[in-house]
Amino acid sequence: MSPPTGSTGTPTPALGPDGRLQAYRIRLVSIRFRGKHGVSASERELFQDFVADVDVDLPISLLAKEDRYAEVFDYDRVATLVVEEGTTTSCQLLEILAQRMIAKIFAETPALAAKVCAQKNRPPTTPSVEAVSVTVEAIRDPLAGSRPKGP
Numbered sequence: 154m155s156p157p158t159g160s161t162g163t164p165t166p167a168l169g170p171d172g173r174l175q176a177y178r179i180r181l182v183s184i185r186f187r188g189k190h191g192v193s194a195s196e197r198e199l200f201q202d203f204v205a206d207v208d209v210d211l212p213i214s215l216l217a218k219e220d221r222y223a224e225v226f227d228y229d230r231v232a233t234l235v236v237e238e239g240t241t242t243s244c245q246l247l248e249i250l251a252q253r254m255i256a257k258i259f260a261e262t263p264a265l266a267a268k269v270c271a272q273k274n275r276p277p278t279t280p281s282v283e284a285v286s287v288t289v290e291a292i293r294d295p296l297a298g299s300r301p302k303g304p
Contacts, residue, residue, distance in 0.1 A: 177216045179228045181207045186239040190250055190273065197243050202274045204284075205235050205251075209258060210266040234258055235269070247271045251289040259293055266292045 184207065187200040209231055217224035234257045244250040251271040258267045272286035 174213050174216060177211045177213050177226075179209050179211065179226060179231070181205075181209075181228060181232050181235075184232050184235050186236045188239045188250075189243045190239075190245070190247070191277070192245050193277070196277065197245075203239055204272040204274065205239065205254065206270040206272075207231060207235055207254070207258070208266075208268040209262065209264045212263060212265060215263065231258060231262060234261055239271075247273060247285070247287040248289065251287055252291075255289060255291045259291070264293065266290070 184205045186203055186205075188203050189197045189200060190203065191197055191201070209228075211226055215226050217226075235254050238254045238257050239250065242250075242253060244253070251269040254269045254271065255267045258264050258269075268288065268290040270286050270288040272284050274284045276282055276285045278285075
């Protein structure tokens with residue numbers, strides 16, 4: 154028996170042994186931007202290099218059913234939201250920046266959960282440190298409505 158195919162003739166994805174898909178997660182790795190974030194005023198005056206890794210959990214109903222671009226979730230939009238937040242605001246703390254990124258993702262996408270790892274390259278520390286990163290995870294509160302509260 155041959156595998157089922159979509160409208161383009163390509164095989165549809167194989168399901169788990171029980172026949173149910175259980176998760177739909179998109180991971181964006183090394184979203185790069187230049188921002189003005191840091192504790193000192195001098196850090197917030199000059200652009201610095203930042204990197205963000207983002208995981209977004211989406212409703213299974215959004216998983217593409219056919220091998221067509223129109224069927225896929227627009228992960229370019231998530232990357233754009235992260236860069237917008239990183240380049241149009243200024244935070245003293247990476248923790249606040251990561252929370253704001255998650256709030257923006259929740260406000261503008263149907264994400265059920267999100268994880269953001271915000272990294273600052275060459276932070277001003279006494280010993281030499283290549284990079285520092287902070288990871289923040291959140292689950293959308295289904296009772297809070299479509300716009301979760303954020304920093």
